[in-house]
Amino acid sequence: xxxxxxxxxxxxxxxxxxxxxxxxxxxxxxxxxxxxxxxxxxxxxxxxxxxxxxxxxxxxxxxxxxxxxxxxxxxxxxxxxxxxxxxxxxxxxxxxxxxxxxxxxxxxxxxxxxxxxxxxxxxxxxxxxxxxxxxxxxxxxxxxxxxxxxxxxxxxxxxxxxxxxxxxxxxxxxxxxxxxxxxxxxxxxxxxxxxxxxxxxxxxxxxxxxxxxxxxxxxxxxxxxxxxxxxxxxxxxxxxxxxxxxxxxxxxxxxxxxxxxxxxxxxxxxxxxxxxxxxxxxxxxxxxxxxxxxxxxxxxxxxxxxxxxxxxxxxxxxxxxxxxxxxxxxxxxxxxxxxxxxxxxxxxxxxxxxxxxxxxxxxxxxxxxxxxxxxxxxxxxxxxxxxxxxxxxxxxxxxxxxxxxxxxxxxxxxxxxxxxxxxxxxxxxxxxxxxxxxxxxxxxxxxxxxxxxxxxxxxxxxxxxxxxxxxxxxxxxxxxxxxxxxx
Numbered sequence: 001x002x003x004x005x006x007x008x009x010x011x012x013x014x015x016x017x018x019x020x021x022x023x024x025x026x027x028x029x030x031x032x033x034x035x036x037x038x039x040x041x042x043x044x045x046x047x048x049x050x051x052x053x054x055x056x057x058x059x060x061x062x063x064x065x066x067x068x069x070x071x072x073x074x075x076x077x078x079x080x081x082x083x084x085x086x087x088x089x090x091x092x093x094x095x096x097x098x099x100x101x102x103x104x105x106x107x108x109x110x111x112x113x114x115x116x117x118x119x120x121x122x123x124x125x126x127x128x129x130x131x132x133x134x135x136x137x138x139x140x141x142x143x144x145x146x147x148x149x150x151x152x153x154x155x156x157x158x159x160x161x162x163x164x165x166x167x168x169x170x171x172x173x174x175x176x177x178x179x180x181x182x183x184x185x186x187x188x189x190x191x192x193x194x195x196x197x198x199x200x201x202x203x204x205x206x207x208x209x210x211x212x213x214x215x216x217x218x219x220x221x222x223x224x225x226x227x228x229x230x231x232x233x234x235x236x237x238x239x240x241x242x243x244x245x246x247x248x249x250x251x252x253x254x255x256x257x258x259x260x261x262x263x264x265x266x267x268x269x270x271x272x273x274x275x276x277x278x279x280x281x282x283x284x285x286x287x288x289x290x291x292x293x294x295x296x297x298x299x300x301x302x303x304x305x306x307x308x309x310x311x312x313x314x315x316x317x318x319x320x321x322x323x324x325x326x327x328x329x330x331x332x333x334x335x336x337x338x339x340x341x342x343x344x345x346x347x348x349x350x351x352x353x354x355x356x357x358x359x360x361x362x363x364x365x366x367x368x369x370x371x372x373x374x375x376x377x378x379x380x381x382x383x384x385x386x387x388x389x390x391x392x393x394x395x396x397x398x399x400x401x402x403x404x405x406x407x408x409x410x411x412x413x414x415x416x417x418x419x420x421x422x423x424x425x426x427x428x429x430x431x432x433x434x435x436x437x438x439x440x441x442x443x444x445x446x447x448x449x450x451x452x453x454x455x456x457x458x459x460x461x462x463x464x465x466x467x468x469x470x471x472x473x474x475x476x477x478x479x480x481x482x483x484x485x486x487x
Contacts, residue, residue, distance in 0.1 A: 009147040011057060012050030019046065019199065022227040026198055026262075028235040036198055040244045042235070045260035048101045049149060049199045052077060055097060063093050067144055068360075069137060074144040077107045080118045081362045087351035091301045095344065098305020102438065104259035104446035106196025108302060110150030112295035113204050114140060115361060117221065120288045121277050122359035127284075132221075132277045133359070139223055139275060143202060151200030151226070153191040153264060154292065156208045165211065165218040175205055175266060176217040177279070184272040185279065187220060191264045193453070198233050198262060200226050205266075207278075210286040219285050221278035222271035230269040236261035240441035250401035250429055253437025259446040293464075294366045296455040297373035301347035306438070306447050307340035307383055313434050314387040320428045321392065322420050332386050339379040346372040367468045374461040376451045384439035384448060391435045398432055 009015050019037050026033040028041060036042045056063040056075050065079040065086065066072070081087045090111070097105045118140075121132040143150060156165075159173030168174065175189030187205065197203060204223045211219050224231075238261075240253075249255040278284065311333060318329045350368035357363050388395055394417075404413050404426070417425050437443050452458070479486070 008145060009053065012047075012054040015050050015053045015149070016046060018201070024198060024227055024233060025231065026233045026235065029237075033235075041241050042198065042260065044244060044254070044256060044258035045106065045196065046199050048103055048105045048257040048259065049107065049196060051097060051100050051257075052105055052107055052149075053147075055093070055100065059096075062089070062096060065089070067141075069141050070144060072144070075147055077111045078114065078140070078144045078147070078150070079111075080140065081115055081354070082360055083362055084352055084354040084364075087298075087354050087362060087364050088348060091298070091344075091348045091351050094299060094302040095305040095308075098302045099308050100305075101257040102254050102306055102309040102434070103257045103443045104195060104302070104450065106151075106199055106260060107149060108299040109152035109154075109195055109296065110200065110202075110204065112292055112299055113152035113154075113206065114150060115295050115363075116288060116292035117204070117206075117277055118361045119357035119359040119363065120284060120291060122357070123287070124278065124281050124284050126358070128281060130279075130281070135274055136277050146201075148201040149196070149199060151194065151197045151203045152292075153194055153197065153203050153205045154208050154289075155192050155194075157190055157192050158208070164215060165209075166214045174208070174218050175220070177220050178217070178268065180279075184270055185220065185222065185276055186268050186270050187222070187266050188268055189266055191266075193236070193450075194262050194264045195450075195454075196260050197226065197264050198235070199260060202226065203264070206288060206292070207285040209289060211282040213282060215282055215285075216280040219278055219280050219282045221276070221288070223275040223277070224269060224271050228269055230267045232265040232267065234263040234265070236263070236445075238442045238445050240437070243442075246401070248401040248405065250404065250426065251433055253430075253433040253435075253441055254443055258442050259450075261445070261450075290366075290464075291363060293455055293460070294364060294369050297461065298347040298350040298364050298369040300373050300376040300451070300455065301344050303376055303380055303447065303451055304340050304344040304347075306443075307336070307343070307380065310383055310387050310435070310438050310447070311336045311340065313431055313438070314390040316431050317391045317428070317435065320419055320423045320431065329390065332390060336383050336386050339383055343372060343375045343379055346375060366464060370461040370464040370468075373455055374458060374465065377458040377461070380447055380451045384444070387435050388439055391432055395432050395436050396440070398429065398436075401429075404429065 026036050033039050063076050064073050065076045067074045068082045076093055121136045124130055125133045156174040159168045165174035172189045177185045178188045179186040202223055206221050243252050318324050323329050346368050350364045353365035354362040404410050414425050438447050
C-alpha cells in the first residue's frame, strides 16, 4: 500500500494485493527480488499475515475491536487497549492465529509498539510540553482507517555490547538521527531480526535500550512507510527455506505458512516531523523499552497456538505408528499439554492483571509477563524434544519426495515406510515433515530460536523478575509468622 492510498483493506486477498508494485529494495540469496509477493520463499510469510485479515472477517468479536479513538470497528492489531479485557482478547486472538498458521503471523510487534507508545508519548508530553501524543493519535487513526500492517523496529545490531551507542567505533551500529531540519529528521543505521518487515505497510523505529545524555541522537521514534527511499532489506536465511521452491509440497512440512525476518538498513532515510514521536528525550528510552517488552513478553502466548499444532502433530504421528494407546505415549502428550498451558496461563494472567497508565491505556502485569516469556525461552524446546521423541528417527532421516515419486525406488519406500494398513504413507510423510518443519526446519526459527531471543533474551527477563520479586516484603511475611522482631 503506497503512502497515498486511502482505501481500507478488508480481506487477506486485499492485503496481498496491497503489497504489489512497491519497488522495495529486497535482497535474498544474493539477488535483488523484483516482486516479493511472488517469490516462493517469501510468499508463505505473506500468507500468514493475510490470515490476520481473514480471521477478522470470520470472527470479528475475536480479531477486531471498537477503536477508542474513532468509535469505529478496527483490526485488533491496531487497537490501543483501554481495559484488561482488551489485553486478554489480544491473547485469545494470538493463540488462535498460532493454531491457524503454525508459525509467526508477524503483527504482534507493531501492536505492542502502538500500545507502548500511546502511554510513553503522553508522559513525554507531560514532562516536556511536546506534541508527540497528538501526532501518534493522528497516525493511529490513519492506519486504523486504512487497516495497515505495522512493523515495530527496535533491535539494533549493537556492535560492541560493552559500549554505549555514542561510544561505538562505528556510530551507525545503533540507529540514529544524522540531521534535523524544518521538515523533519534523517536517520541512519540498521535494525536486525525484523519480523515481517517486508510484509508491513509502515515501520516504527524505536530505541533498543536505556540511553544517557550523550546518546541524544539515538533517542528517536518515528513512523515511515516500508517503501521509503533509502531502505534496504536483506532477507534472513532459514533452514530448509529453499524447499518452498521444489515442485512437490510433500517435503515442505507447512507448505502454506511461514515467518519472516530481515536485516533492515536505513541509509539517510527521511521522517517528517508529524511522524516523529521522540526526538532526543533520552530519559524516556528506558520507559519505552520496559513498557514495550511488558506488552510483548506476554504476547508470546502466540507460541501456545503453535504448540497446539505441534501437540496435534505428535499425537497424529503416534496414531499413524499404531502406538496412540500406549501409556507412555499418552503421558508424553500430557506433559506437552502441561508445558504449553503453563506458558498460556502466565501470559493471560499478566493481561488480566493490567492497570491503567496516565494516558488511559492499560498496561499488563510486568512480573507475570516476564515469567511468561522466560517459560517461552525453555518450554518450546522441551515440546520440540518430545515431538521428535514421538515421531521417531524418520523425522531426521526421511528421504526426499523425489525418491517417493521415482520409478526406481518409490515402490520400495511405499513398502518399507508402511505402518498401519489404513494409513497412507504420504499422510505419515506429511506429518513427519511438519514436525521437522517446526523443530528443525523453517518454522523452528519462530518456534524455538525466536522464542529464545525475541523480546529480549533470557537474562533480560531474569533482570526484570529480580527487580520485581519483593524480597524485603516476603522476608517481613516470614519474620512475622516466625515471631522475629525487627531491631
